[in-house]
Structure formats: structure tokens, C-alpha cells
Amino acid sequence: MEAASIEALLERAEKGNLRALGRLLTLIEHPTPHAIQILERLAKRAGRAQVIGFTGIPGAGKSTLASRVIGALRRRGYRVAVVAIDPSSPFSGGSIMGDRLRMQEHASDPGVFIRSIPTRGVKGGLSTAALAMIEVFDAMGYDKIIVETVGVGQSEVDIINAAHTIIVVTMPGAGDDVQALKAGVMEIGDIYVVNKSDKAEANKTAAYLQFALEREDIGRRESGWKPRLVKTSAVLGMGIDSLVDVIEEHWNFLRESGWSGRKVEARRILMAKMMAESMLSAKVMEAHMESLGYLEEVARTGEGIFRAAEELARRAARKMLE
Amino acid sequence: MSSLQSTEAVGGAVRRFKVLVAKMGLDGHDRGAKVVARALRDAGFEVIYTGLRQTPEQVALAAVQEDVDVIGVSILNGAHIHLMKRLMTKLKDLGADDIPVVLGGTIPVPDLEPLYRLGIREIFLPGTSLAEIIEKVRKLAEEKRSREEAVTGVGGC
Numbered sequence: 506m507e508a509a510s511i512e513a514l515l516e517r518a519e520k521g522n523l524r525a526l527g528r529l530l531t532l533i534e535h536p537t538p539h540a541i542q543i544l545e546r547l548a549k550r551a552g553r554a555q556v557i558g559f560t561g562i563p564g565a566g567k568s569t570l571a572s573r574v575i576g577a578l579r580r581r582g583y584r585v586a587v588v589a590i591d592p593s594s595p596f597s598g599g600s601i602m603g604d605r606l607r608m609q610e611h612a613s614d615p616g617v618f619i620r621s622i623p624t625r626g627v628k629g630g631l632s633t634a635a636l637a638m639i640e641v642f643d644a645m646g647y648d649k650i651i652v653e654t655v656g657v658g659q660s661e662v663d664i665i666n667a668a669h670t671i672i673v674v675t676m677p678g679a680g681d682d683v684q685a686l687k688a689g690v691m692e693i694g695d696i697y698v699v700n701k702s703d704k705a706e707a708n709k710t711a712a713y714l715q716f717a718l719e720r721e722d723i724g725r726r727e728s729g730w731k732p733r734l735v736k737t738s739a740v741l742g743m744g745i746d747s748l749v750d751v752i753e754e755h756w757n758f759l760r761e762s763g764w765s766g767r768k769v770e771a772r773r774i775l776m777a778k779m780m781a782e783s784m785l786s787a788k789v790m791e792a793h794m795e796s797l798g799y800l801e802e803v804a805r806t807g808e809g810i811f812r813a814a815e816e817l818a819r820r821a822a823r824k825m826l827e
Numbered sequence: 828m829s830s831l832q833s834t835e836a837v838g839g840a841v842r843r844f845k846v847l848v849a850k851m852g853l854d855g856h857d858r859g860a861k862v863v864a865r866a867l868r869d870a871g872f873e874v875i876y877t878g879l880r881q882t883p884e885q886v887a888l889a890a891v892q893e894d895v896d897v898i899g900v901s902i903l904n905g906a907h908i909h910l911m912k913r914l915m916t917k918l919k920d921l922g923a924d925d926i927p928v929v930l931g932g933t934i935p936v937p938d939l940e941p942l943y944r945l946g947i948r949e950i951f952l953p954g955t956s957l958a959e960i961i962e963k964v965r966k967l968a969e970e971k972r973s974r975e976e977a978v979t980g981v982g983g984c
Contacts, residue, residue: 524922527894535842598843599868605889606878612885618892621875 511539515546518645523618526645530620533641534634544637551643552769554586555756558668560654560690565674566700568607570739570748571653575611577749578649585611586618586642587651588635593623600624604653618647624655631663633783636776639667665693666771670755672696672748675714677706691723694732695755698748702736711736728764730755785825792820844968847895849877849886851914854904859931863899866957867964883910887917890926896968902932908941915945925974927967931955 511532517525532540557574559567568589575585589604600623611617622635631654642650654664664671673694697718699711711734718724718732725731733751737744759765793800796817803813848864850857857879864874875893877886890898898918902910911930918924930942931951939950949963 522922523888524891527891531894593873594868597869597871598841599871600873601864601868602873602875603878605893606876609878609881609885609889612877612888612892613882619889620892623873 511543515543521615523615526618526641527620530638530641533637534622536633536637544640547644548640548773549644551640552766554639554643554647554650555670555752555765556639556643556650556652556668556768556772557752558652558654558664558671559674560664560671560693561674561698562676562679563655565676565679566739567653567674568604570674570698570700570737570745571604571651572608572610573737573739573742573745574749574752575608575617575651577745579611579614579616581749581753583648584616584646585649585651586645586647587620587653588638588642589619589621589653590631590635590655591621591623592655593625598625618642631667633776633779636667636772636779639772640776663775666768666775668772669759669765669768670695670752672698672752674698674700675710676701677704677710679710691717695726695730696748696751697732697734699734699736700739702744703738703741707736728759728762730758785821788821788824789817791824792817796820843871843873844897844965844972845873845875845893845895846897846899846964846968847875847877847886847890847893848899848901849881849889850879850901851881851883851886851910852902852904852906853880854902854906855879856903857901859903860899860901863901863931863957863960866961870961870965872964883914884917886914887921887923890918891921891923895926896971897964898926898928899964900928900930900932902930902934905933907932907934908938908945911942911945911947915947925971927971929964929967931960 514525514529514532518529529543533544536544559571561567571587575587578585587608589602589608591600591602591604593600602621602623605619605621608619611619620638622632622638625632635652639650639652652664652668671694673690673696675697676699697714699707699714701707702711715734718734735744735748735751737748739745756765759768800813800817803809846867848860848867850860860876864876867874875889875895877889886898886900900911900914907930911928914928915924918926918928924946927948928946929949929951930947934942934950934952942950948967951960
């Protein structure tokens with residue numbers, strides 16, 4: 506796409522044209538060199554929004570809860586963008602993205618923009634594309650950006666570097682106290698939510714979590730924030746305002762302590778690192794395709810296969826430098 | 828899967844075709860929509876499902892926010908002409924009438940002509956095979972991408 510038409514698109518998106526913003530996100534999702542130029546310009550203006558990550562076990566109600574939170578944030582006057590990540594099929598590469606359907610009630614609200622993105626094989630789903638979208642929404646003046654991950658538990662660690670506020674969603678009956686502790690999520694959350702709290706055992710689950718959070722080593726974040734626990738029922742609309750109060754409280758805490766800026770930096774560093782990884786892996790792919798004869802030869806006997814890996818990396822590196 | 832490959836992006840990611848599958852109005856039957864959504868996924872498409880009982884305005888806005896290549900609507904409640912008219916109007920208002928719209932469902936034959944006149948590109952009646960639906964949706968998506976390429980030099984921009 507011509508630089509001039511990208512310029513025009515950007516201008517229309519800034520004026521609030523939703524079609525233009527939708528197209529811009531597509532450009533950013535599959536960045537060509539021109540698209541990277543836009544990102545450069547936009548990133549300068551970004552850095553003001555609160556990025557809120559929702560993670561947690563599948564079926565805990567992340568999407569429904571996010572939808573309620575969107576409603577509450579809108580009532581408080583914020584513009585809200587959503588990056589909803591859903592898994593891709595490892596077989597066909599296709600996907601059915603259903604997070605949006607839990608949030609569709611906001612589709613006709615001009616102050617809410619929801620964009621779905623498949624994991625495309627990226628562990629945890631937090632791809633370069635998702636990070637770039639955060640940057641665009643931020644630059645476009647959205648106050649709150651909600652990122653909903655696929656919620657697989659352990660591969661979600663990257664989200665800590667991408668979001669200001671991490672909400673870990675769980676539900677009653679989702680395993681015992683040991684389950685809650687081992688998944689690696691006890692170290693990352695700023696806010697823990699026991700959703701579906703209208704169900705039996707909600708208090709027990711909350712007590713387990715509270716107990717875990719009282720331990721000094723996992724009960725405090727690097728920023729000095731002490732993680733909080735909130736009980737909600739997204740379906741019944743219970744506890745939503747308390748949750749949004751805590752989200753706001755955390756944001757104020759980050760801003761006053763200077764951590765909000767550091768989080769933006771961490772997000773950008775993560776994006777740069779991931780982009781570099783994908784550039785390199787594309788070169789490895791190219792080198793692989795060109796070295797098939799040599800690789801097959803080595804693979805037949807197995808001799809020198811480790812050296813071949815090094816050779817492949819070397820060839821990819823040469824391509825990178827070309 | 829090379830037919831799904833479009834512009835080469837930095838990092839070499841493939842841009843897959845993106846389809847919105849939508850249900851509108853007072854119509855609780857989404858088995859068909861889900862079967863089609865799944866078939867499209869298995870054919871390598873990225874599918875977004877809106878869920879039941881959407882207004883045409885919500886569907887049009889979802890299509891714009893997601894920047895899809897094709898909109899597929901399933902209607903079994905008889906209100907197809909009214910709902911599709913509103914959908915097409917809203918798409919036009921949003922500057923998104925370049926997105927091809929296809930329709931599936933129990934549509935009486937006399938209604939086909941007025942629907943095509945509204946700009947619906949394909950209508951799939953009961954008995955249509957999944958293979959045919961996938962092929963026609965793919966063709967429309969390819970056409971849309973190549974129109975974009977012709978205008979801008981790069982697909983989908």
C-alpha cells in the first residue's frame with residue numbers, strides 16, 4: 506500500500522472513522538514495511554492508556570466478565586478497546602473466534618471497539634500483532650484497553666510485560682488449593698477474581714486464594730502492589746463495580762509510583778523482541794528451504810545433524826544481514 | 828493452503844481469509860451457522876461468530892471492527908428481506924459496502940430475486956453442500972483482496 510493511502514487511512518481513523526481504524530488494524534496485524542512506518546509514528550503518541558489483561562482457566566467466564574467490566578468502564582466515561590485472543594486450530598490454521606459473542610452487546614456502542622485475533626500458533630497467543638494493536642488503540646486515544654488471553658495458565662507469562670493490570674479469573678470448583686497454586690498464575694495477578702460466585706464453594710475457593718496471597722513471597726508484586734481478591738458473578742452482574750474500583754485503584758497506584766511508564770516500556774521491549782524473533786524465524790525458514798538437499802543428506806545418516814543446525818542458523822543470519 | 832496466502836508480511840506470516848458468521852433478529856436456530864463456521868475453520872479460514880439475536884447494525888459494526896473479507900448471514904425466521912435491507916444500508920453508511928455478503932437459510936424462491944437486487948452475492952438454500960459454500964466464500968474473499976491490491980498495490984489495505 507502506498508504511503509499516501511496509509512496516511513489518508515490514518516487521518517480518517519484519527520477522526521473516529523471506524524472503518525478506517527478496522528483497516529489500520531489489519532495493516533498492523535500483518536506488518537509490511539509501510540505498516541511499520543505507521544506504527545513508528547503512532548507509538549510516539551501512545552503510552553497513556555491502561556492496558557488490562559484478563560487471563561485464567563478456560564471456562565472461568567473471562568469474556569462475560571470482560572463484557573461487564575466494559576459496561577462499567579463506559580458508565581464511568583472511558584473509551585474502551587478490546588483485543589480478544591482465541592486459539593487457532595493446529596491442524597487447519599483456521600479458527601472460530603467466539604469471545605466477541607459474549608461482548609456483542611457493546612458492538613453498537615461507538616465508544617467500544619472489539620477486535621478478535623487468533624493465536625496463530627503463538628504460545629499463549631500474545632503475538633506481535635496483539636501487542637501492535639495495543640499500541641494503535643493507545644495512540645487512538647482509547648482510555649482502557651482490555652486484552653483477553655486464551656487462558657491456558659502457564660504460557661501466559663508474557664502478559665505481565667504487556668499489561669498494566671493483570672486480572673486472573675478463576676471459578677468455584679476449578680480444582681483445589683494446590684491446583685490454584687501450581688499453575689504459575691499466583692505470581693502474576695494484580696487482581697484475582699473468583700467468578701461465578703453465586704455457586705456453592707465460592708467462599709472456599711476465595712479462602713484458598715486469600716490464604717495463598719497472604720504469603721509474603723507471592724503476596725507482593727515488584728511494584729509494591731499487594732494483589733487483591735474480588736468475588737463476582739458476571740452473569741448476575743454481581744461484584745462488577747467493586748472489581749472496577751480495584752482496577753482504578755491499581756491504575757492510580759501505578760501512575761503515582763511511576764510504574765505505568767515502566768510497564769509501557771516493558772510492553773514495547775517485548776514487542777521488539779518478538780518481532781525480531783519472527784524476522785529471524787522467517788530467515789531460518791528460507792535457509793531451510795534452500796538447504797533441503799544438504800539437510801536430507803545429513804538426516805539420512807544422522808551424522809553431523811547438530812552441526813547442520815548451526816550451519817542453518819549461520820545461513821539464516823547471513824540472509825538477515827543481506 | 829497456498830490459495831489462502833496473500834501479501835507476505837514482515838516475519839512471513841500468512842494472512843488468512845476472515846469471515847463473520849452472523850445471526851440476526853428473533854431466530855434461535857444456530858446449528859446451521861455453527862456447522863458452516865466450523866467447516867470454514869477446518870478449511871483454514873479465521874471465523875468470527877456474533878452469536879444469536881443480533882441487530883443488523885451490530886453485525887455491520889462487528890464486520891467493520893474485525894475488518895472481515897466476507898459476511899455470512901444465516902436466517903431461518905422469514906424476516907430475511909427486512910433484515911438484509913437494514914444490514915446493507917448500515918454497511919453502506921459505514922463505508923463498508925465493499926465487503927461481500929452471503930446468505931444461507933430457508934429462503935422462499937420468489938424472495939431470491941429481491942435479495943440479489945439488494946446486493947447479496949450468494950444465497951445458499953437448504954441442501955447446499957459445505958464444499959460449495961466454502962468454495963464460493965473463498966472466491967468472494969479472493970476477489971475482494973485482489974480488488975484491494977489493484978487499488979493500493981498491497982492486498983487488504
